[in-house]
Amino acid sequence: MANTFGNSYGLTTLCPLINGVHDEQTSFDKITRRRIQRLEEDAGSPFARIPNTYFARLFILNDVFFQQGNDVARDHLKSKYLVFTSNFHGELEPYLKGMWDNAEADVRSLWQYAVAFDKVQNADDFIAYIKKCQLTTTLFFNGSTDxxxxxxxxxxxxxxxxxxxxxxxxxxxxxxxxxxxxxxxxxxxxxxxxxxxxxxxxxxxxxxx
Known part of the structure; x- marks a missing residue:
C-alpha cells in the first residue's frame, strides 16, 4: 500500500520556498539551506526528540535533473523546494503533532520561508500544511523492523x-x-x-x- 509498509509510514513532502532575497542580500533558499546545515546531529538532532522517528532527511531541491543530451527540451522548477522525508512507526497525524510538540522552534525556523507557512500557527495548521505538500510514497519498503x-x-x-x-x-x-x-x-x-x-x-x- 502506498505510504505504508506494515506499521511503518513513509512520508515525502516538497514545500516550495519563496522566491527572492532577504534584506536584498541572501536568497531565502540559501538561508534555509544554512539552517539545515547547522542542525545538530545524532542525539542532538531535533528529529531525535520526535517520537518513533526511524529516519528523517531534509534538503533543498534546486531544480529537476536530466540525464539526456543537450538536444532535449528541459522543464525547470519555478521555485526551489524544501524536501522533507521521514520513515516512522505509526500514523501520519500523530507523528506530525509529535513533531510540532517536540520541535516547534526548529520547525518554524526550517519552514519559515516556505510558501504560505506564515499561516501556520499551531499543530493542526502544521498537519494540514504538510498534507498539502505531501507526495504519495509509492513502492515504500521499510528497511527497519516493524x-x-x-x-x-x-x-x-x-x-x-x-x-x-x-x-x-x-x-x-x-x-x-x-x-x-x-x-x-x-x-x-x-x-x-x-x-x-x-x-x-x-x-x-x-x-x-
Missing part, C-alpha cells in the same frame, strides 16, 4: 552490551559464567523498554566492562 522505536532501541542496546559481555567473559568456567550471565540479565532489564536502552540518535554505547 516495531516501535523503543523496541528497536532496546534491541540495539541488548545486542551491543551482549557482545561486550561475551568478550569480557571468555575463558570463564561454567559456574562463574552462569553467575555473570544472571547478573547481566538483571542489569539490562530485558522487559523494560525505557531503561537501560539506547537513546534516540545515539551512535555509541559506553562500555559496561
Amino acid at each position: 516495531v516501535s522505536l523503543k523496541e528497536q532501541l532496546k534491541a540495539l542496546y541488548v545486542k551491543q552490551v551482549f557482545s561486550e559481555f561475551a568478550l569480557a567473559h571468555q575463558g570463564q568456567d561454567a559456574a562463574a559464567l552462569r553467575t555473570a550471565f544472571n547478573n547481566f540479565m538483571a542489569e539490562i532489564k530485558l522487559a523494560d523498554l525505557d531503561q537501560p536502552s539506547w537513546a534516540p540518535g545515539q551512535t555509541r554505547l559506553q562500555n559496561m566492562y
